[in-house]
Amino acid sequence: MTQSITFTVQPGGHLRGEARVPGDKSISHRSIMLGSLAEGITHVSGFLEGEDALATLRSFQAMGVEIEGPINGNVTIHGVGLDGLTAPKDPLYLGNSGTSMRLLCGLLAGQKFDAVLTGDESLSGRPMKRVIDPLSQMGAVIESADQGRAPLTIRGQAGLHGIHYDMPIASAQVKSCLLLAGLYAEGVTSVVEPAPTRDHTERMLVGFSYPVKKEGSQVSISRQVKLTATDIDVPSDISSAAFFLVGASIAPDSDLTLKHVGVNPTRTGIIDILKLMGADIELSNQRTVGGEPVADIRVQSAQLKGIAIPENLVALAIDEFPVIFVAAACAEGETVLTGAKELRVKESDRIQVMADGLKTLGVNAKPTEDGMIIQGGVIGGGKVISHHDHRIAMAFAIAGLRANDAILIDDCANVNTSFPGFVTLASQLGLDISSEEKV
Known part of the structure; x- marks a missing residue:
């Protein structure tokens, strides 16, 4: 990407009003994948028009699926059936999206054609052996660069x-990858997870009339005849x-x-953690x-x-820790996170990058091998680097609400992977933020 984007956040402000944030990234990815493999036409509303989900959409178009949109979050997918994909002419470029790459590994392992998956520099550094190894046990043949990259x-x-697979670490992407491969495997594919992770794949398979068996921490699937098209309204992410939630709390x-x-319930760790910290959060209109x-x-x-x-909430809030660390920096006393080693292999090493940035802003933040110890106190101003990680960039933007000086955040272009329009919405709600693009 040639452009670099810098956010500048002036201190203070408050968040007031009503908003609907963009659609759920996990569900948007899966709606394209399952809609493409279904028989019939699937209509999706609320689709997240971010770079990651669009990378998935373009990949299926490259494999012969007719997809209309997205127009204002509406996508129409003309499903080709479980065996209807065709060989892509070029490598499938997945940008920054780990979800696309890991889930497509499973889905493509059972096809009759070869495919190449590539990504940007950050994605090319992320661990893929965690899906390659179990897929190889299922009979897949996957060639990679050094160390499974x-x-x-x-x-x-x-x-x-x-196969029956006991996952060594809790990962929804690994679980989903193997379930998608199970759509093409003889016999039963069952996955046991060491801690609960997001279950959007299982729920959506059932939505497409495909049977999934869940017993305790084990999920099983076997080859059936078909997926049946359905309509999906993607909730906000x-x-x-x-x-x-953190910004309005602090x-x-x-x-x-x-x-x-x-x-x-596999995603609400953020609400549970904030409530334990004393946040005033209430849910209504539940449906x-x-x-x-x-x-x-x-x-x-x-x-x-x-x-x-x-620790039992860590897997349920794994993507939210950058902004949870900001909440901790504003809290009275000490916050301790353990059991979150997975944060070191996200879009960036989120433990180290957040600790470095918080220290720059004058916060006492000590990284540990599998977490962080943060003493709440005063947040100052300064220049922090997001290392092209969308969630780091947005977390430091929110820190501006309690900072006593301006915060400059470098490398913010990837915010568009998950939250297009973040700056506009945050400004409308009361954050003093501006964005500058340099080529």
Whole structure:
């Protein structure tokens, strides 16, 4: 990417009003994948028009699926059936999207054609052995660069077989990858997870009339005849809402309502953690839309206090920790996170990058191997680097609400991967933020 974007946030402000943040990234990815493999036409509304989800959409177009849109979040997918994909002429470029790459590995492992998956510099550094190894046990043939990194070449295999896999680490992407491969495998594919992770794939398979068996921490799938097209209304992404949940909690005189937010119990760790810290958050208008629980969330400012974050909530809030660290910096006392080693292999090393940035702003933040220890106190101003990580950039923007001087954030172009329009919406709600593009 030739452009670089810098955010400048002036100190102070509060968040007030009502907003609907963009659609859920996880559900947007999966709606394209399953809609493409279904028989019939799938209509999606609320689709996230961010770079990551669009990378998935373009990949399926490259494999012969007719997809119209997105227009204002509306996408129409003309499904080609489980065996209807065709070989892409060129490598499939997935940008910054780990979800696209890991899930497509599973889905492509059972096709009859070869495909190459590539990504940007950040994605090419992320660990893919965690999906390559179990897929190889199923009979997949996947060639990679050093240490299992992208680019990945997936050889067409008409002979996957189901396996029973105990996942060494809790990862929704690994689980989803193997379930998608299970659509093409002989026999039963079952995955056991060490801790609960997001279950959007399982819920959506059921939405497409495809049977999934869940027993305790084990999920199983076997080859069936077909997926049947359905309509999907994508709820707002709780990972995007998280920035405003924290912002309204830490900024005095805030009162904010976020509409139609997905509150899938495998994703609400952020709400549980903030409530343990003393946040004033209430859910209303709770309902189920397309198999996914949805609610309106009202948050008002509160004095947060430091806590030891329960390890059983870590996997349920794994993407929200950059902004949880900002909440901790504004809380009274000490916040301790353990059991979150996974944060070191996200779009950036989120433990180190957040600790470095918080220290720049004068916060006492000590990184540990699997977490962080943060003493709440005063946030100053300064220049922080997001290392091209969208969630780091937005977390430091929210810190401006409690800073006593301006914060400059470099490398913010990737915010468009998950939250296009972040600066505009944050400004409307009361954050003093501007964005400058340099080529």
